[in-house]
Amino acid sequence: MFDLINAKSFQATSPVYQGGLSTFLTKEINEEIITHPINKKAIHNFFKYNEVSENFEKLDRIIRIFEICHLLEQNALPTLIQSTMLKRDAEFWFDMWNRKAKPLFDVIQWIEDENLLEIGQVTFLEYATAIFLANPDVISVARFKHEIKKYALHLTITNSNFSKSNLDIVEKFNDISRKITNEYEFKKYNFTSPATIPNLSANHVLEITTSKSDFQAILNILYNEKPNGKFDRDILGNKIVKTDLTKFDNHHIYPKAKVADFSNRGPFNSIANIVLVDSKNNREDIKDKLPSEYFQHIKSLPNGDSFCKQNLIDSNEALIVSDQDRALIFLTNRAIKIAEAVNYFFNT
Numbered sequence: 051m052f053d054l055i056n057a058k059s060f061q062a063t064s065p066v067y068q069g070g071l072s073t074f075l076t077k078e079i080n081e082e083i084i085t086h087p088i089n090k091k092a093i094h095n096f097f098k099y100n101e102v103s104e105n106f107e108k109l110d111r112i113i114r115i116f117e118i119c120h121l122l123e124q125n126a127l128p129t130l131i132q133s134t135m136l137k138r139d140a141e142f143w144f145d146m147w148n149r150k151a152k153p154l155f156d157v158i159q160w161i162e163d164e165n166l167l168e169i170g171q172v173t174f175l176e177y178a179t180a181i182f183l184a185n186p187d188v189i190s191v192a193r194f195k196h197e198i199k200k201y202a203l204h205l206t207i208t209n210s211n212f213s214k215s216n217l218d219i220v221e222k223f224n225d226i227s228r229k230i231t232n233e234y235e236f237k238k239y240n241f242t243s244p245a246t247i248p249n250l251s252a253n254h255v256l257e258i259t260t261s262k263s264d265f266q267a268i269l270n271i272l273y274n275e276k277p278n279g280k281f282d283r284d285i286l287g288n289k290i291v292k293t294d295l296t297k298f299d300n301h302h303i304y305p306k307a308k309v310a311d312f313s314n315r316g317p318f319n320s321i322a323n324i325v326l327v328d329s330k331n332n333r334e335d336i337k338d339k340l341p342s343e344y345f346q347h348i349k350s351l352p353n354g355d356s357f358c359k360q361n362l363i364d365s366n367e368a369l370i371v372s373d374q375d376r377a378l379i380f381l382t383n384r385a386i387k388i389a390e391a392v393n394y395f396f397n398t
Contacts, residue, residue: 076109191230256322273290285325322385
């Protein structure tokens with residue numbers, strides 16, 4: 051589809067556009083990176099920049115977002131129809147870029163800040179981006195962005211796919227965005243969140259391993275959203291700021307090296323056995339020690355028990371985790387707490 055639209059774009063009459071849509075967009079995006087280098091990572095991730103070929107592999111996201119945005123502005127059902135998109139004048143896509151590039155980059159940076167690409171709901175994020183572009187004032191409304199993020203996380207945790215069958219959700223979010231931008235409407239408008247409580251269970255938590263997308267979704271909720279004021283520090287007291295998680299490791303509380311036949315031990319690779327720990331401390335101090343060893347040190351720290359509670363860990367219980375059987379009991383108890391924290395997030 052993008053190749054066909056790009057071919058038609060050579061019909062544009064303006065000399066600025068006659069290199070074609072792909073060349074134009076690439077040039078514009080690179081100029082944005084030069085002007086605002088702080089946005090480089092977000093832009094490269096969103097458009098999947100290929101370091102080898104030195105091009106953006108996902109420019110097609112732009113035409114989908116622009117088409118949905120245009121339909122929302124026209125109060126039309128935001129359905130992507132290839133024949134309709136191909137009939138649009140060559141100038142249409144360039145004009146949309148000129149009108150929407152600034153808010154588009156703002157939304158892309160927000161998506162990066164919230165690590166939303168990691169949770170795998172790209173189709174919904176494209177529709178959500180189009181809603182922001184159709185009503186750009188909501189980009190500055192924290193409440194609306196919170197609801198968009200919450201729904202994206204909800205899709206992943208409930209193992210739901212976003213498709214054309216979800217267009218009623220798009221229309222609902224679009225309606226909410228329009229009311230929110232009206233100050234009077236915002237004050238009197240109480241909308242029901244499109245993201246319902248997933249009723250996550252402890253058994254489900256114990257099945258969520260590092261290879262699954264809901265692993266990233268739950269980590270995002272715990273360490274970015276910090277439900278109930280938890281997950282503000284790691285178990286050693288290092289402050290965790292959501293915009294800088296790169297210096298933290300996904301630490302296995304009960305080390306993989308101590309589990310026999312680890313490949314068949316799902317709970318030990320589940321999120322119940324994972325906690326963020328400062329990379330330096332993790333690799334130099336904790337390593338593959340048993341909880342019964344390194345939690346002695348943690349309990350000796352000022353506020354050590356508090357740091358553990360921050361991460362839904364009972365330090366006294368952790369002290370007796372010296373074998374797999376004890377560890378399974380410990381992980382089951384922590385899985386219950388994680389499920390409660392995640393469900394609480396969706397209720398706020």
